[in-house]
Amino acid sequence: MGRATTLKALLSTAWLVCVLADQLADDSSTKEGANDRVECVCANRHECTDTCFGYVCFFTVVHGYASRGCFELQQYEQCRSHSIPDFHINCCSEHLCNFNLTEPKEPEVNPEPGAADSAIMLVAVPLLILLIVAMAVCALVVWLRSRKPHYRLTHMDDHDATMMKVPAGADPTYGDIFDEFCTSGSGTGLPYLVQRTMARQISLVECVGKGRYGEVWRGTWMGESVAVKIFSSRDEQSWFRETEIYNTVQLRHDNILGFIASDMTSKNSSTQLWLITHFHELGSLYDFLQYSSLDPEGCLRMCLSVASGLVHLHTEILSTQGKPAIAHRDLKSRNILVKRNGQCCIADLGLGVIHSQSNDYLDVGTNPRVGTKRYMAPEVLDESIRVDVFESYKQTDIWALGLVLWEISRRTVVNGIVEDYRPPFFDMVPSDPSFEDMRKVVCVDQHRPSLHNRLYSHPILSSIAKVMKECWFQSPPARLTALRVRKTLSKLDQDTDQGTDKLKQDV
Template sequence: MAEYLDGRSLTSGSGSGLPLLVQRTLAKQVALVECLGSGSSGGFGGEVWRGIWHGENVAVKIYFSRDEAAWARETEVYSQLLPSRHDNILGYVGSDMTSRASCTQLWLVTQYHPLGSLFDHLNRSPHPLTHHQTLNICLSIANGLLYLHTEIHGTRGKPAMAHRNLKSKNILVKTNGGCVIADFALAATQDRLTADRVDLRQGTKRYMSPEIIEQTVNVECLESFRRADIYSLGLVMWEVCRRCISNGVALEYAMPYYEWLPSNNQEPSIEEMRKLISLDQRRPPLPNRWHSDPTLAGMGKLMRECWHGKPAARLPILRVKKTLVKLAASDSRVHLPLD
């Protein structure tokens, strides 16, 4: 049991590449306890539950049969990521198909994080973030994205991947204050891009980069999607840093581009986003008071280098990580183990 939860899983040996736990028994071993939410914007139309599996809390993402392709894709991605678990990627337990009330359900079982998504955490927490908490969040997301973007060779290897739907709702907060990246239904590898035509309309429009919105991106090149992830990362860092207290002040939580979009909770259209980020070249504004705080001033500069209109001008994820490490090291309020 412990070895599953800390990730030393085996593959089935059938050559399918799917983990041992894709089998028709996992759902029978999980007792669903409470519904944590149902379908969000950006594609997933199912439900997420907290369940108990062998006495441990797990999260159960339930897809309905119309979303079988997304479930199968996410299962496949997790099985590719599985050989070497990562602290900042959501831990995978297994997948299963089951029938409830004569309806087919496709289950994806993962580790459970009681604090929920980064979006929920930034919204709900009555307390603003300290500089330590802010950099802990940002650095852990960068570490997760660095792992995802990097090809690792050898028996515990993995292909380089792009996430394609990075946003605060797809990042979960751990009890230690760091984060894990989740939701890999749209994740792309170079092999996948070569074999299949990618649908650029999939994803969350608010977080789409200009070249995805404009459909000028090279859809056969993984690097172009990694650069689009960096744009989204810039927006997520902006969401986090707004909640950071500086000179006694922190701003309320806000979604990126909230000033210009008529309804903050609704998903904007492609046309609204095109006008905003391509034609009008808008980006989220950086608060003036950040200028007098070296860490937040550095974060603001980093965001601008992530959400640059030209994909080639955006920083690669390793540069983002190194910049965050430098900012953390030069701020006496931040105490992180910096590798």
């Protein structure tokens, strides 16, 4: 079946053995406690002050940064991550039990054989037998799957899914890989223990981007290209936040960048923070618009895809495997990637704000980074935003969405006319505007990006221009919601398809 399939089988077996060993070592009282909510000490976290309620309490240390809090049932698997460099987590299930939890010291090694050695042998021998049996079962499953077509589950809408057939013997795809490893765990990527082996399995090929956060590399994993975002040490909070969001909520969506894993690795005696995602060779929307122009239908498809991704982020899904609502806070063309089918997916969730109405919490994270000044809404620039109200953050995303739609429409050809790419407010502020530059233009003078007359000569672009203007109201509550933007653009897309079909029939 090839080297990639063999790697998948071995990794799957290793993960199974790790989980079983972890379960043998787990304290049974912790498992029982996961079913009852307990009060926990909460410290150094924004979603609570002194205490919180959850299924287990935790104490964690990341690069010397300690925090205490509570996990919901779907986050329980994170309690198993004990052996990651510079990362420690400990969980318990009694009221306020994490008050005295501390980072454990390295255990002393006892060279004398004794009862401990016997206990290890009692566990190791059955596990070795289990490993051999598991490998045999994997080989049988691989052989059986090679005799029939593979199927891959691809999410097409917020709630609907469709099955896409992949020919037998084809190279592995992201869908195949997730089918192989994904369980009903809480996160959107691979199981937590599997993620902690990723850095050793990926070969970095070429650097495809650099920024204040660090670098993005194209790597190869199991025969597929993946993107590896390597964070600089000064942006550790963004890595930690993005990892936290991806691993605790169900984010899988066509228009959200596909998450695979998060890992730490050591290079030249320094720790590197990796975020591994799907790779899109066309790069960011910002890069794409530099060298590509669009027709009106392509413009609409691209704008609709960005709005669809934002709707999925902003929506809280109430179910057993649900997700809280998330505001992006740094939406811009550099944080949106272009897929080969002409659609986009939203990336960089390091500044995300999490809100759950059902559980009544608002988590703004601890990241000191702020959003991009050029895309900041008036209420952020004049500091009138209500930071304790989740709707406020969603409304700033809508302002930025309007600017992204403006960037896309500017590169759309109408009557043979198209404009060069320019960033929003390019003709009003310097190339690297200050906070005060933007405040004067947006809040004091209340300027908005100018719209070329050609946009109004085409029905699709004139409708998109109207949507933009309704995203730019000075008063945040007056702006459209992401759902309203998506519905408007979706109806426009349907009307365009129907008009095209009618034109073909007439011809």
